[in-house]
Amino acid sequence: MRYRNNWTEAIVEGVSDAAEGIRELAIRPVAGAVPYGPGAHIDVQVLAGEAPEVRSYSLVGTYTAGAPYTIAVKQLPASRGGSRYMGTLQPGNRLRISQPVNHFELSTAKGSYLLLAAGIGITPLLGMAETLGQRADTEVSMFYLGRTPGEMPYRERLEGMLGERLTCHFSGSEGRPDLQRLLDEMPADTRLYLCGPLGLMNDVRAAWERSGMPNAHMRYETFGASGAFAPQPFRVHLPRFERTLEVSERQTLLQVLEEEGIDVISDCRKGECGLCQVEVLEYTGDIDHRDCFFSDAQKAENRKMCACVSRVANGELTIDTSYRKTASEAPCVSSEIKKN
Amino acid sequence: MNAWYAAAWDVEVKQELLPRTICNRQVVLYRRSDGEPVALEDACWHRLLPLSKGSLRNDEVTCGYHGLKFNSEGRCTFMPSQETINPSACVRTYPAVERHRFIWLWMGDPALADPSDIPDMHWNDHPEWAGDGKLIEVKCNYRLVVDNLMDLTHETFVHAGSIGDDNVAEAPFETTHGERSCTVTRWMMGIEPPPFWKAQLGKVSDYDGPVDRWQIIHFQAPCTVNIDVGVAVAGSGAESGDRSSGVNGYVLNTITPSTDQTCLYFWAFCRNYNLHDQANTIELREGVSTIFAQDEDILEAQQIAINRNPNREFYNLNIDAGALWARRITDRMVAEEQHSNHQAHEVQK
Numbered sequence: 193m194r195y196r197n198n199w200t201e202a203i204v205e206g207v208s209d210a211a212e213g214i215r216e217l218a219i220r221p222v223a224g225a226v227p228y229g230p231g232a233h234i235d236v237q238v239l240a241g242e243a244p245e246v247r248s249y250s251l252v253g254t255y256t257a258g259a260p261y262t263i264a265v266k267q268l269p270a271s272r273g274g275s276r277y278m279g280t281l282q283p284g285n286r287l288r289i290s291q292p293v294n295h296f297e298l299s300t301a302k303g304s305y306l307l308l309a310a311g312i313g314i315t316p317l318l319g320m321a322e323t324l325g326q327r328a329d330t331e332v333s334m335f336y337l338g339r340t341p342g343e344m345p346y347r348e349r350l351e352g353m354l355g356e357r358l359t360c361h362f363s364g365s366e367g368r369p370d371l372q373r374l375l376d377e378m379p380a381d382t383r384l385y386l387c388g389p390l391g392l393m394n395d396v397r398a399a400w401e402r403s404g405m406p407n408a409h410m411r412y413e414t415f416g417a418s419g420a421f422a423p424q425p426f427r428v429h430l431p432r433f434e435r436t437l438e439v440s441e442r443q444t445l446l447q448v449l450e451e452e453g454i455d456v457i458s459d460c461r462k463g464e465c466g467l468c469q470v471e472v473l474e475y476t477g478d479i480d481h482r483d484c485f486f487s488d489a490q491k492a493e494n495r496k497m498c499a500c501v502s503r504v505a506n507g508e509l510t511i512d513t514s515y516r517k518t519a520s521e522a523p524c525v526s527s528e529i530k531k532n
Numbered sequence: 533m534n535a536w537y538a539a540a541w542d543v544e545v546k547q548e549l550l551p552r553t554i555c556n557r558q559v560v561l562y563r564r565s566d567g568e569p570v571a572l573e574d575a576c577w578h579r580l581l582p583l584s585k586g587s588l589r590n591d592e593v594t595c596g597y598h599g600l601k602f603n604s605e606g607r608c609t610f611m612p613s614q615e616t617i618n619p620s621a622c623v624r625t626y627p628a629v630e631r632h633r634f635i636w637l638w639m640g641d642p643a644l645a646d647p648s649d650i651p652d653m654h655w656n657d658h659p660e661w662a663g664d665g666k667l668i669e670v671k672c673n674y675r676l677v678v679d680n681l682m683d684l685t686h687e688t689f690v691h692a693g694s695i696g697d698d699n700v701a702e703a704p705f706e707t708t709h710g711e712r713s714c715t716v717t718r719w720m721m722g723i724e725p726p727p728f729w730k731a732q733l734g735k736v737s738d739y740d741g742p743v744d745r746w747q748i749i750h751f752q753a754p755c756t757v758n759i760d761v762g763v764a765v766a767g768s769g770a771e772s773g774d775r776s777s778g779v780n781g782y783v784l785n786t787i788t789p790s791t792d793q794t795c796l797y798f799w800a801f802c803r804n805y806n807l808h809d810q811a812n813t814i815e816l817r818e819g820v821s822t823i824f825a826q827d828e829d830i831l832e833a834q835q836i837a838i839n840r841n842p843n844r845e846f847y848n849l850n851i852d853a854g855a856l857w858a859r860r861i862t863d864r865m866v867a868e869e870q871h872s873n874h875q876a877h878e879v880q881k
Contacts, residue, residue: 455860457853457856459852460847466850467848467850467852467853469850514706515708515709516715517710
């Protein structure tokens, strides 16, 4: 279910470094924090360019009465401006935030759970680990992936919570993890909750399918921030409109189309719904599909892409939208009258 | 408001007073003895009694309370117990045009009423097409019906067993849009026809094999959706324009807002085969009527759910593209109209 956002005033209460390059913020709504479940996030209005935009941040840990909301923001050098803005905030600064929203709810089923986090993807899963650890007839284990220990927040807290059921994998020193083996060793009824960069999520999805576990048991959340390539500026040609547009590394194709008055519809703006898809007529370089709407086969065909998150690396793009000047007529209907 | 809205079927408007609520306004419809349709505001100039509670004689409406009479231009022609008629006495009239078997009313600024803007539904009244339809008063906002028609994936589920089968929900589609229109096209090639189409094709040919099936949804703002549907022998060139081996129907729909929670859903099913077969017309009309009753059930339940959840919004999927364009185009028309009304108001100050 999707709720309309109620924007409310909040004050930054505390700022600290949760790990290298990761800023933790404690944010207290002026009207008071409201209860939320594990997997919830808040939307925050950020200044990332000229106009306010919205970013989503998972709430770290479970709700405690009287406590502010805690979020953790990774400082991205290739940021579109959201994390940079968040990184400048100091105690006392005011923000506009939404009520907690949850599209990543934990199942209530008993049995085996695997929480798989990579880097900043730990944020929604911490509260899940806490909650599952307190349930009867439930086993939870966590696989926490990161480059180096210093870049991975909340390790000690998780070790205290999960003990041996936590496995940390440091790709900087240990190389890539064997995801297939990890999944093949899990019980058949395992429910997987996954959060991390797009590349990892695609790899895990593929491994999950190969392991034969039901699709419905794998849940993940994406905020559309990551791709196979670092964001670059790219040029887009629209022959139907006789225009050429420039998309900077901080903008999305969808934003630029909208700002330039080219009509496109959209909905989720994070690569899930497919409504902002545009037709790819030609391209050079590589199309960096950052959505999870198109199938792998569709992405390989490169005939369509989601304008809200996907980009081009090392090349240029020529696209078409669904605009047609005159409503296309149906082919001429035969006026031959059908006889009995 | 500045648009033509269907208010009634041709056959509903007679030399009798017919009250209707159109765009939150009460109107009363009737036909003059020369056949011309008339629409007056359904409220007496004097003390607001609905004129529809009065009577019609010699093309004039007599108010049921004090007997004031109004002609078809809305001008009062009689008032009791005085020798003159108050010069201000008149009721609002709405431009009314009969076309495509409907009576269309212009609900906005009469100076802008141009009959060439009436939505194209010519199949409903054309020598090369035969068909008929009905009016459904649905307890939902008109936009939900437009949404329903802009995406036919629901056929597989709401109308399983007649026009729906898995082919529709699995087939990809293309969406295009213009300034005031949107088109959603689906082709299903080389499939087994669903029961409804198998029966229709059987009326014109003995062919029993796979077909190519099409559904082309044409939206005309603000609320008209005409759907070009049919089947033809698989591989015979229907997609490139040759439909001669098949059968073609047009489902015509125009949904007039009545109140915020109700609408008048005018629909017709027209065909280009068996034109003189009256039984075929009636079968199709009654068959579609049964199918649409399934939609009515869903739409009314949806409206109740929306009312119960004022804080909730829709999640939109790929299949909702046509519906989203229709809403955006309509929202824009409303915004443009409000903007120019505001400007006009500013000028008047």
